[in-house]
Amino acid sequence: MAYELFYWPGLQGRGEFVRLAFEAVGAAYTDVARTPGGEERMAALLDGPDQTTPPFAPPFLRDGDLVIAQVAAILQHVGPALGLVPDDAAGRIWTHQIQLTIADAVAEAHDTHHPIASSLYYEDQTAEAARRTRHFREERIPKFLGWFETVLARNPTGPAHLAGDRLTYADTSLFQLVEGLRYAFPNTMRRGEGAWPRVTALRDRVAAVPGIAAYLRSERRIPFNEYGIFRHYPELDP
């Protein structure tokens, strides 16, 4: 049976990291909440009293009897079947570690526009957002992307991939992180990119993977917008 992905329709959000892994290899999956009746099915799984492994929040994956939430756990689960992990156990642990660090960066990117509460609108926390975002742009983007640059530079098999010598879900996730940061903070990213050439090259390499390239041209790829993790507010990117 095809994998079933459950995530809010209408935004890339955290679900996009899972979509990209499937699309990279052409795996069969259903983006359930974007199908007729799918949102109701998602709500039933989220709130159903019989669900013994209730997701804390979307995205979550259904694979047969398994229901798995948390992007990093989902990718770790599907990675071997998709061929998106190294063959060795140490390489798989490393890939997962990189993904967890990407997840940390994503959470911080979200909090630039929601530094006080997710339950408030951006418009209700603009002063705090401006202050937090300045630190994110000046300190955190360079720290995170600098670390990925170091990881690529030190890969014993060369800088083409983050872990091992072939495409992994960490690569597709770093692509999405860079795309999201470019959308949200174009000026910052343009000024900074000289410091992370290997990251930029990896972004380009992932974009050229046939499955990813076809996906990015398709209607399945929801455009970035101001409902997702990565939001472009010009005042936050001077």
Place this chain on the structure above:
Amino acid sequence: MAYELFYWPGLQGRGEFVRLAFEAVGAAYTDVARTPGGEERMAALLDGPDQTTPPFAPPFLRDGDLVIAQVAAILQHVGPALGLVPDDAAGRIWTHQIQLTIADAVAEAHDTHHPIASSLYYEDQTAEAARRTRHFREERIPKFLGWFETVLARNPTGPAHLAGDRLTYADTSLFQLVEGLRYAFPNTMRRGEGAWPRVTALRDRVAAVPGIAAYLRSERRIPFNEYGIFRHYPELDP
């Protein structure tokens, strides 16, 4: 060889989640940065140019040739050897998912006192901290602890443990989350605890595990303080 844990000395922080797993079962480990010369060894691993899997940040674990950062990845790695995971693959995925959600709660607890930047002092972001913390106390603590309560209530083997019918690292981590929240927000937690009786009972059960009880009485348990994740600022807990 004993496990080597690397973490900042002088605070519980994220390292404590790893310490508790070791202490629960009496596993041999060295808390390297608290030994003579240990901080230099930690710095060498963090900054060493030959490290092909560089930790993004402490805590990290050394297990033979493996260097693993990210608490959830560390616990997933040591869990089977320590006997702190269910036997079945589905149960292990579930345990990891719960741990990842605990990690999310921990990150949000940190950001209550540092809503703008980790690089600033709390004193430089008190107004924002007050505002963020109010949402954390009123919305996020009930949401997180309510979810753990649901997980315990729905465990098919009974509410004694989060995953399966024996102690896992998710249990020891939830103990630490509750302890930390009680330290940081004693009034909030006292007022709220009627809503999560199974969580409280699990906290008590973990505290009574012989290895944990001995650890909590020992000098190895660093007291909570205002350098760690969970900080008590009375103005944030009216």
